Amino acid sequence: xxESVIPEIDILWITAGLSCDGDTVSxxxxxxxxxxxxxxxxxxxxxxxxxxxxxxxxxxxxxxxEPFREAAAGRLAPFVLVxxxxxPNEKNKAEGYWAGFGTDAATGQPIPTCDWIDQLxxxxxxxxxxxxxxxxxxxxxxxxxxxxxxxxxxxxGWGFRSGGGLPIVNVPGCPVPPDNFxxxxxxxxxxxxxVAPMIPLDDQLRPTWLFGYTLHEGCDRGGFxxxxxxxxxxxxxxxxxxxGCWGPVVQCNVGKRGWLGGVGGCPNxxxxxxxxxxxxxxxxxxxxxxxxxxxxxxxxxxxxYGRTVRALRKFTQASxxxxxxxxxxxxxxxx
Ligand code: SF4
Ligand code: SF4
Numbered sequence: 057x058x059e060s061v062i063p064e065i066d067i068l069w070i071t072a073g074l075s076c077d078g079d080t081v082s083x084x085x086x087x088x089x090x091x092x093x094x095x096x097x098x099x100x101x102x103x104x105x106x107x108x109x110x111x112x113x114x115x116x117x118x119x120x121x122e123p124f125r126e127a128a129a130g131r132l133a134p135f136v137l138v139x140x141x142x143x144p145n146e147k148n149k150a151e152g153y154w155a156g157f158g159t160d161a162a163t164g165q166p167i168p169t170c171d172w173i174d175q176l177x178x179x180x181x182x183x184x185x186x187x188x189x190x191x192x193x194x195x196x197x198x199x200x201x202x203x204x205x206x207x208x209x210x211x212x213g214w215g216f217r218s219g220g221g222l223p224i225v226n227v228p229g230c231p232v233p234p235d236n237f238x239x240x241x242x243x244x245x246x247x248x249x250x251v252a253p254m255i256p257l258d259d260q261l262r263p264t265w266l267f268g269y270t271l272h273e274g275c276d277r278g279g280f281x282x283x284x285x286x287x288x289x290x291x292x293x294x295x296x297x298x299x300g301c302w303g304p305v306v307q308c309n310v311g312k313r314g315w316l317g318g319v320g321g322c323p324n325x326x327x328x329x330x331x332x333x334x335x336x337x338x339x340x341x342x343x344x345x346x347x348x349x350x351x352x353x354x355x356x357x358x359x360x361y362g363r364t365v366r367a368l369r370k371f372t373q374a375s376x377x378x379x380x381x382x383x384x385x386x387x388x389x390x391x
Contacts, residue, residue, distance in 0.1 A: 062248040064104035066135040067241075068124055068176060069186075071110050072157035072169045073141020074196040074205050078231035079187035080111040080140060085316045086234035089242055102245040109138075110157075121158045128175040134220070136244060137180035139173065142189040142196040143211040145204030146170050154203045170211075177212055181220035182244050184227065185209070186237055191226040191261075192335040199339055207335075209261060222247075222254070226261040230332035233310055236266050260335055262307070267333065271303035274312035276324040283369070284362025286355060290326060297351050301328040302341055304354065308333045 071077050083091060091112070094105050108123050126132035144154030146168050156166035177183050185208040188194040192207040209216065209224050216224055227240050240263055246252035256264045272278060280286070280295040281304075287294035297304070303311070306329050310321040322329050331341040338344075381387055 061250045062103045066106045069109035069138040071140045075141025075189045082231035083234045086238040088235040134181040136182045138184045139190045140186045142193045142205040148204045182222045183218045184225045187232040188228045188230040191228040228333040267307040271308040283366040284359045302331045303329040306331045
């Protein structure tokens with residue numbers, strides 16, 4: 057067995073960044089694998105998993121906090137730290153705190169989320185940012201917000217390495233698509249078991265196999281775009297780029313993967329892409345309901361080609377929609 061084999065591992069999931077708990081809610085819909093598959097230990101070849109997430113836990117209060125306290129004190133290892141929600145700047149005000157998680161056993165005072173991250177991240181075997189808030193700051197990090205919040209890599213540093221020698225793993229999405237997150241977690245557990253190489257990440261620390269293509273490249277409506285068949289309003293099947301879809305430049309796989317069990321995916325079901333997986337979200341994609349600035353130029357460029365091929369395809373299609381002459385009853389066989 058390779059030396060890196062880890063027989064069992066805790067997953068300490070902090071939901072107490074600035075967030076809506078939507079990423080935790082999202083992963084309850086995962087199926088590749090499901091949380092149940094993971095915690096019940098039915099997937100062979102990975103460490104036995106103990107999941108600690110306040111939204112999903114049966115334990116509460118001090119009982120729930122115990123593994124977090126043990127890990128912070130260096131008495132629980134190995135563990136994967138998952139952070140959900142954006143990380144506030146607790147140094148930008150004279151008193152108070154923006155986000156906290158549990159209370160200090162000695163003082164009874166709330167413990168700021170940043171203190172937990174400071175203590176747990178360097179000790180974690182791997183550190184994962186779940187959802188756009190934790191990865192890049194998200195909605196909470198919009199210009200002008202008072203919290204000064206940011207993504208985990210901006211907080212810990214982009215060169216951060218976990219106790220296991222891994223960079224932060226960013227899995228963006230608002231919320232994170234359930235199977236994207238669980239697939240990444242499974243990959244890391246396979247890596248911990250010594251049966252997968254170092255997780256491949258892009259320069260924004262996103263897994264390359266999930267974020268290597270644009271939404272547009274896997275969209276149900278891509279054929280309409282290519283033929284310059286653009287929807288003038290919602291509720292029709294054509295491409296919705298003129299209504300505000302950013303799919304041609306956004307790295308996201310929900311066009312192919314869907315949301316739950318392969319079903320859904322924003323443009324597939326008629327919703328414009330607002331770029332929620334991207335580091336520039338939300339400010340650089342606003343106002344959401346307007347046509348993206350480059351769309352006028354790109355759709356004009358597609359127009360000549362698209363309309364020509366659409367006309368030619370209609371011509372060919374009309375011919376292909378007719379049976380060959382020799383299948384008719386009265387067809388005379390020559391010769
Ligand atoms: S709906 Fe969006 S992602 Fe889909 S083809 Fe049109 S522009 Fe591309
Ligand atoms: S399609 Fe766009 S809005 Fe929808 S999840 Fe992907 S990046 Fe976010």
